[in-house]
Amino acid sequence: MRVLGVDPGLTRCGVGVVEGVAGRPLAMLGVGVVRTPADGELGQRLVAVERGIEAWLDEYEPERVAVERVFSQHNVRTVMGTAQASAVAVLCASRRGIPVALHTPSEVKAAVTGSGRADKAQVGAMVTRLLRLAAPPKPADAADALALAICHIWRAPATHRLQQAQAAARAARAPRPASGGTSVRKVTP
Template identity: 65%
Template structure:
């Protein structure tokens, strides 16, 4: 499975592509950052980000996309730009027909380091160890995107099994309701 991880941001959007299968260590395919000009109009910056993401999808052909879920911070101005960049990523991934999943920063940190409170340096170091790299991906936004991709790669099989179990349960409940309605019609 190939996962494209996105650490959304309007000025710097981290991009990471990781590949792996169950039982084998993941491998880094690519880590990068999309930068937009802070002096440009917000709409233009979002369009630039969209074009870059579409190009990454075409070049690396991921099976899934993992995006960091936006969470509230004190600085509202950065939240808005991050949320807008996240929306563009969600749109691009969905339009491409990918499975698009969001993970919270604490989920990613816990998956990679074992602690949901790890700092950026710890995440970078563990990404380096997990992927057997000589150094963590730079800048930190790229390392965070790679961590997102690894987190999803590790969590996807479990999440898929849970989704399948929920689908089967809903199907069984639907069958039970249909049988109950048929029995009610025969009685009445």
């Protein structure tokens, strides 16, 4: 399984591609950061994040995309940018029909270090070891993106079963028209 991990952010959006299956050694295919200028105009920054994510999807053709789930207990300003960058990443993947999974920071930490409260250094060290790298990827956003991809590969069997159950529950609860779940109501004067 090939997974693109995305640690969303407007200033630095970490991206990392990992290939492998649970229980076998994993391989890193690429890691990097999509950056946009902190003083840039919001729309231009979102377009730049979209272009960056699209380029990674084009080059690596991942089967799954794992994005960090955004919480709002952080700094208000940061969380907005994170939510907006994550929306762009999820949108890019979903537009191509690539399944997207969201993992919380503590799920990711627990998956790669065994503790949901691990610090950045521990996550970096374990990513380095698990992917047999010469040094921890820098900046931390890049290492976090790889950790997300690893987390997804290891949790995939359980996640997949959960998603199937949720989809079945949704289908049973409310049958939707074949045209999809959107309706646009419009009134003209």
